[in-house]
Amino acid sequence: MSAATDLRAILRIRPFRRLWAVLGLSALGDWLGLLATSLFAASQVEGATAQGLAFGSVIAVRLLPSLVLGPLAGIFADRWDRRLTMAICDMLRFALFASIPLVGLAFNGGVRAVGYAAIAQFAIEAVAMVWMPAKEAAVPNLLPKARLETANQLTLVTTYGLTPVLAAGVLGLLTSFDAELVSGLGRWATAVDLALYFNALTFLAAALVVITMIPELSQRKNGHGPPGAEPKKQGMLREFADGWKYVGRTKLVRGLVLGILGAFASAGVVIGTAQFYAKALGGGDATFSTLFATLFIGLGIGIVAGPKIVGQLSRRRWFGLSIILAGCAVILDSIAPHVAVAMLGTFLVGAGAGMAFLSGITLLGGEVADDVRGRIFAFINTAARVVLMATIAGSGLIAGFGLARRVDWGVFHVDLSATRFLLLAAGIIGITTGLSALRQMDDKPGVPVLKDVWSSIRGRPLSLGQPAEGTGFFIVFEGGDGSGKSSQVVKLAAHLRLTGRDVVLTREPGATDIGRRIRTLVLDPSTGSEPSPRAEALLYAADRAHHVATIVRPALRSGKVVISDRYVDSSLAYQGGGRDLPTEEVAWLSDWATASLKPDLVVLLDIDPAVGLARASGRAGHDHIERESLAFHEKVRYKFLDIAAEDPRRYLVVDATLSEDEIFALVRARVGERLPVPDDDGAVTPGSLTTDDDLRDSDLPEDPSTAQLFEGLDDPRAAAREAGA
Numbered sequence: 001m002s003a004a005t006d007l008r009a010i011l012r013i014r015p016f017r018r019l020w021a022v023l024g025l026s027a028l029g030d031w032l033g034l035l036a037t038s039l040f041a042a043s044q045v046e047g048a049t050a051q052g053l054a055f056g057s058v059i060a061v062r063l064l065p066s067l068v069l070g071p072l073a074g075i076f077a078d079r080w081d082r083r084l085t086m087a088i089c090d091m092l093r094f095a096l097f098a099s100i101p102l103v104g105l106a107f108n109g110g111v112r113a114v115g116y117a118a119i120a121q122f123a124i125e126a127v128a129m130v131w132m133p134a135k136e137a138a139v140p141n142l143l144p145k146a147r148l149e150t151a152n153q154l155t156l157v158t159t160y161g162l163t164p165v166l167a168a169g170v171l172g173l174l175t176s177f178d179a180e181l182v183s184g185l186g187r188w189a190t191a192v193d194l195a196l197y198f199n200a201l202t203f204l205a206a207a208l209v210v211i212t213m214i215p216e217l218s219q220r221k222n223g224h225g226p227p228g229a230e231p232k233k234q235g236m237l238r239e240f241a242d243g244w245k246y247v248g249r250t251k252l253v254r255g256l257v258l259g260i261l262g263a264f265a266s267a268g269v270v271i272g273t274a275q276f277y278a279k280a281l282g283g284g285d286a287t288f289s290t291l292f293a294t295l296f297i298g299l300g301i302g303i304v305a306g307p308k309i310v311g312q313l314s315r316r317r318w319f320g321l322s323i324i325l326a327g328c329a330v331i332l333d334s335i336a337p338h339v340a341v342a343m344l345g346t347f348l349v350g351a352g353a354g355m356a357f358l359s360g361i362t363l364l365g366g367e368v369a370d371d372v373r374g375r376i377f378a379f380i381n382t383a384a385r386v387v388l389m390a391t392i393a394g395s396g397l398i399a400g401f402g403l404a405r406r407v408d409w410g411v412f413h414v415d416l417s418a419t420r421f422l423l424l425a426a427g428i429i430g431i432t433t434g435l436s437a438l439r440q441m442d443d444k445p446g447v448p449v450l451k452d453v454w455s456s457i458r459g460r461p462l463s464l465g466q467p468a469e470g471t472g473f474f475i476v477f478e479g480g481d482g483s484g485k486s487s488q489v490v491k492l493a494a495h496l497r498l499t500g501r502d503v504v505l506t507r508e509p510g511a512t513d514i515g516r517r518i519r520t521l522v523l524d525p526s527t528g529s530e531p532s533p534r535a536e537a538l539l540y541a542a543d544r545a546h547h548v549a550t551i552v553r554p555a556l557r558s559g560k561v562v563i564s565d566r567y568v569d570s571s572l573a574y575q576g577g578g579r580d581l582p583t584e585e586v587a588w589l590s591d592w593a594t595a596s597l598k599p600d601l602v603v604l605l606d607i608d609p610a611v612g613l614a615r616a617s618g619r620a621g622h623d624h625i626e627r628e629s630l631a632f633h634e635k636v637r638y639k640f641l642d643i644a645a646e647d648p649r650r651y652l653v654v655d656a657t658l659s660e661d662e663i664f665a666l667v668r669a670r671v672g673e674r675l676p677v678p679d680d681d682g683a684v685t686p687g688s689l690t691t692d693d694d695l696r697d698s699d700l701p702e703d704p705s706t707a708q709l710f711e712g713l714d715d716p717r718a719a720a721r722e723a724g725a
């Protein structure tokens with residue numbers, strides 16, 4: 001789907017469209033408020049030092065409430081109606097912003113007006129701390145999970161890309177007409193005052209829209225109860241503690257928090273050392289500004305283009321990898337010999353941070369239960385600010401002390417700068433936290449990360465990972481036609497049943513009703529037509545999907561041993577090797593069909609196709625595949641061997657020209673290593689199965705499924721035989 005179609009799709013969702021308009025208004029108000037109150041404070045006093053102090057104090061005051069109120073603010077979002085919380089917060093912000101110029105007018109400017117501006121700013125920020133988690137927690141309830149990422153892209157671009165520019169434009173426009181405004185409208189209508197009134201109105205409008213037009217903001221999806229159920233009310237302190245506990249005990253959230261804080265710590269060092277870094281590169285203010293702009297361009301591109309670049313890559317993996325990318329890029333900055341390399345590094349830092357930010361909040365929104373979401377957002381918001389401020393201040397201080405040192409060892413000398421060391425440390429922190437987040441949150445264990453990334457960048461289908469499946473054991477027999485699989489599966493099933501195992505014997509294609517019809521379609525020459533290679537691959541996959549869903553998984557779930565005559569590798573070997581279809585696409589198809597169910601053990605009976613086909617020709621009637629050329633069957637054989645060589649722990653490759661009993665002895669030994677034998681009390685001893693002497697034909701239990709599967713009742717070869725093919 002194109003980006004425009006994606007956008008249209010989320011903007012078609014009415015409550016979200018309205019909320020987006022509200023967010024735009026609030027963000028515009030916020031930026032305008034920040035700029036205007038700072039200018040307002042500076043304009044109330046005389047002299048450069050006093051103006052600088054006034055400007056700085058208003059900004060500093062904005063950051064304080066998050067430290068004090070941050071962790072508590074999330075409780076409001078989880079405890080009370082989020083729509084009401086947002087509307088009340090917006091009304092309060094409306095009143096507070098409007099009061100700043102009015103109080104300034106009453107005091108006739110001066111230090112008292114600045115003092116009030118600072119107090120109002122503190123209160124506004126405190127209110128914003130409550131509004132923000134309510135909004136963040138409500139958004140995921142308005143959208144389908146699959147649309148959350150695009151929605152986050154849109155709100156991030158609106159909040160950090162469009163509205164600051166618009167706010168600066170509005171303020172610039174007003175200040176350029178300052179003199180005219182004052183002479184026309186009077187002393188109460190300076191450009192900054194008007195900006196503050198305008199800003200107040202944006203919050204009033206937002207409050208009205210929220211309360212009258214987005215009732216959906218009140219809806220809840222209870223994470224632990226039925227949808228719509230009221231979350232259980234408990235004491236505030238208990239709720240606060242529960243929020244912390246949730247972070248501690250939930251692997252995903254722990255990984256996200258760790259990753260986000262690590263990323264903010266690295267970003268803090270980059271920002272704190274930026275001035276000194278520009279000097280270390282031999283540049284000045286212009287270099288500093290260029291690097292800063294590059295960082296933000298990277299950030300924007302990461303947010304806007306990131307999802308398209310990584311395609312279907314797991315978002316959990318993407319999050320960890322983005323932090324690792326940012327960490328590596330900071331290390332590149334730390335060793336950059338000149339500005340061009342530093343710009344590349346800084347761009348990648350921005351891109352990595354933007355992608356981590358987007359994937360992080362999307363994961364939080366989509367995966368954290370509704371009833372704690374507000375607290376988690378508030379917790380992260382506060383912790384991130386604390387880490388950011390501490391690292392900016394700390395690294396700025398350290399970098400300022402030790403700008404550059406030259407260490408001489410006789411003829412050798414090295415230029416060491418504290419800035420570069422700090423950047424190196426920040427890069428290492430970034431990589432370490434990224435790796436740790438990746439480890440904590442990985443949702444595809446067993447699937448190599450780099451292979452996954454490479455496939456996703458190339459737009460190839462990805463492997464789906466392997467979910468655990470009950471307590472059963474899944475054995476598959478593979479090999480060319482006539483290699484002796486059917487003979488061995490029957491022996492092994494009988495043998496395991498003698499040891500008391502509950503065994504399900506099955507095969508592909510054709511173990512189910514649907515499968516039998518597919519088998520006819522795909523193999524039976526008497527149908528008069530043969531499927532094209534891709535259709536053939538799809539038909540085998542369809543048979544497999546139904547087979548796994550209705551026979552294999554249920555049996556494994558109830559602890560049975562499932563023995564299948566052919567499975568996924570047959571598709572890889574015949575359709576991938578024999579028919580020359582791209583093997584990774586065939587693999588993905590089967591992965592999807594089976595929802596990634598992999599066998600515990602695969603026995604590959606390897607045989608020269610000339611020998612196997614000669615054995616199979618003993619049966620009258622040949623299916624489509626048996627009629628293929630020897631070259632085709634040779635490609636199949638080598639594909640089977642390649643697959644087995646990649647995972648020797650899972651495969652037992654046996655020379656299928658050995659006698660049936662010799663083969664079975666090898667199979668039995670290997671199965672015995674993996675499959676413990678239960679004793680009379682149900683206890684298990686690994687590694688001892690029955691011997692040949694234990695296995696007498698007369699002892700074999702009746703196995704109707706075996707008869708049905710292998711006696712040719714539904715076998716197209718039988719039909720072909722009858723038709724005299």
Ligand SMILES: Nc1ncnc2c1ncn2[C@@H]1O[C@H](COP(=O)(O)OP(=O)(O)OP(=O)(O)O)[C@@H](O)[C@H]1O
Pocket residue numbers: 479480481482483484485486487488615616618656657658659660663
């Ligand atoms: N180890 C062996 N040595 C010689 N002949 C064997 C051996 N194993 C099986 N056979 C014979 O080879 C023929 C094919 O055996 P079987 O049906 O078990 O193979 P298969 O791999 O299931 O074949 P297909 O894939 O074509 O269904 C049968 O006649 C069987 O008796």
Ligand SMILES: Cc1cn([C@H]2C[C@H](O)[C@@H](COP(=O)(O)O)O2)c(=O)[nH]c1=O
Pocket residue numbers: 481508509523540566567568570571572574575625626
């Ligand atoms: C599962 C599967 C099978 N095939 C081919 C391989 C054989 O020639 C026939 C099945 O015959 P059998 O006597 O039951 O072994 O189908 C395939 O091409 N792709 C597959 O995925």
